[in-house]
Amino acid sequence: YMRYNNGSEELYDMRPAASGGDPLQFTNLASSAAHLATKAALRAQLDEELQLALADPGQLFCFGDGNPVACPCGNESRQGAREGCANSTGSGAALRVTGTASVAAANLQFHVSGALPGQPSMLLMGSTPIEQPFRDGVLCMGNPTDRIEVVLLDANGAGATSSSIAFESGASPGTTQYFQQWYRDPGGVSPCGTGSNLSNGVRVRWK
Structure with a gap:
């Protein structure tokens, strides 16, 4: 999962190639309706980590x-x-x-x-x-x-x-x-x- 400063998101599925060529294939699933829940969960996790990183230490x-x-x-x-x-x-x-x-x-x-x-x-x-x-x-x-x-x-x-x-x-x-x-x-x-x-x-x- 990646999110850019302009708000756009990318969600990649990485798996071995079926045959020959590049040993790994990357598929952007950000627009896939079947992966909305996964994207939302990763977005929330990233937001939490960012808040911790930017928050006051105490x-x-x-x-x-x-x-x-x-x-x-x-x-x-x-x-x-x-x-x-x-x-x-x-x-x-x-x-x-x-x-x-x-x-x-x-x-x-x-x-x-x-x-x-x-x-x-x-x-x-x-x-x-x-x-x-x-x-x-x-x-x-x-x-x-x-x-x-x-x-x-x-x-x-x-x-x-x-x-x-x-x-x-x-x-x-x-x-x-x-x-x-x-x-x-x-x-x-x-x-x-x-x-x-x-x-x-x-x-x-x-x-």
């Missing part, structure tokens, strides 16, 4: 804005900021992703910002999305929760992963994983006094 979810789960001590972040619950800086940490969600490419990278300067953080991964209060934030995933990589935050409270996320998380094509950054917010200073907080979540469907 989808953001589970924000600390109080909807649908309230932050532990009323420390909600600003609506529309798409970040975790507010920390001692007054805003929440934002987790974003770049690269591609390709196991083979192994170039997916997570970036956290808005966390606490100079503090350690940890990229977490779970196989199931959940939303429940935890420490100063909302835990977005679990069942189980795995620790993927330690990231030391810079003077701006930002940092990025450097390892192969696909390898460290045990990803395989077709699976969906959920990620979140857990970071230190020293006790006595953090809004709820627990000493740590969480970013928003990121959903990754691997291909």
